[in-house]
Amino acid sequence: ATSAGAGCARCFFGRESKPPPHSGPHTVSSALVSAKSITDAAKIGFVCTRGDAGVDCRVMDVLRLDAAELRYALVTRTFSRKAKQLAADRRCTLAFHDPRAEGENGYASLSGSVRELSDPKERRRVWKDSWTLFHTAPEICPPDSDVLVYVFEPETLELVDNERWLRGDWRPVTIEKDAAGRWRVPPEPSREARAAATAQA
Numbered sequence: 001a002t003s004a005g006a007g008c009a010r011c012f013f014g015r016e017s018k019p020p021p022h023s024g025p026h027t028v029s030s031a032l033v034s035a036k037s038i039t040d041a042a043k044i045g046f047v048c049t050r051g052d053a054g055v056d057c058r059v060m061d062v063l064r065l066d067a068a069e070l071r072y073a074l075v076t077r078t079f080s081r082k083a084k085q086l087a088a089d090r091r092c093t094l095a096f097h098d099p100r101a102e103g104e105n106g107y108a109s110l111s112g113s114v115r116e117l118s119d120p121k122e123r124r125r126v127w128k129d130s131w132t133l134f135h136t137a138p139e140i141c142p143p144d145s146d147v148l149v150y151v152f153e154p155e156t157l158e159l160v161d162n163e164r165w166l167r168g169d170w171r172p173v174t175i176e177k178d179a180a181g182r183w184r185v186p187p188e189p190s191r192e193a194r195a196a197a198t199a200q201a
Contacts, residue, residue, distance in 0.1 A: 026166055028183045031175045034161035036067045038108040042096035047074065049085040049092045056081060062094065063128040065151070070110055072152040073126035075135055083148055090114050094152060098161070106160035106167070114150035123149045157183075 039045070048057040063073040072094060076083050086092065090113040098105040117123050123138035126149065135147045158172035166173050169191065178184050189197075 026168075026173045026175075026185065028175050028185060030164075030166060031157060031159065031173055031185075032068065032070075032183070034106075034159055034164055034166050034173075035070060035108045035157055037164075038098045038106060038159060038161060039064060039070075039096045041098050041100050041105075042108075045072075046095040046097075047082065047092060048095065049082050050089045051081070051085050056085065057095075058082065061128065061130055062152075063126065065126060070154045070157060072110075073128065074114065074150045074152055075128075075131050076148050076150075077135075078146040078148055086114055086150065092152070094154075101163060105163050108157065108159040109172070110152070110154040111156045111158075112152055112154035114152045117149045117151060126151060 044059055045062050046057045047060045047062065048055050050056075060074060065071040065073055091111070092114060093109060093111045095107060095109045097103065097107050117126065120138045120141065123141075127138055136145060138147075138149070141147055154177070156174065156176045158174050160167045160172050168174070168188065171188075171194070174186060174188075175183050176186050
């Protein structure tokens with residue numbers, strides 16, 4: 001099975017594949033290692049919010065606050081479309097496309113919600129220096145500033161990392177937060193259960 005898998009990888013990537021660095025069921029640790037690697041390579045992400053006409057996505061210069069919890073900081077203005085949408089629904093998704101292997105390595109997607117930061121000291125702690133090119137820095141923002149800063153708290157992580165052979169059975173590798181806010185690997189439904197759910201949709 002390993003030989004056949006390596007052959008498929010060579011065919012898929014058009015190059016000699018590396019030995020699989022991960023084997024067996026995925027774990028929280030293996031998923032977080034891949035998430036850090038993918039988001040580091042991507043550098044910027046897509047932020048998707050819910051609007052009246054559906055889902056709107058845009059590229060944003062986001063800041064990862066930690067690799068264990070995968071919290072991110074976001075910045076925008078009060079008059080932007082995403083600010084209006086996040087005011088109505090704090091839920092959103094951050095997605096990162098891995099540019100390695102000519103863009104075929106995989107992706108990471110985080111679903112969760114944001115909370116707005118109003119205190120200048122809190123804003124400064126999560127501020128990304130490159131934002132100052134477009135937005136007034138927190139320490140000199142007037143009280144009526146139109147700059148909005150959010151912290152994104154993920155609830156679910158989905159990813160595919162072909163370089164590390166971390167992928168599910170025709171579905172992404174998934175971890176989620178439990179009621180106590182700890183990452184866990186949820187039960188994976190069988191192909192039959194997934195097909196039945198599709199048929200009922």
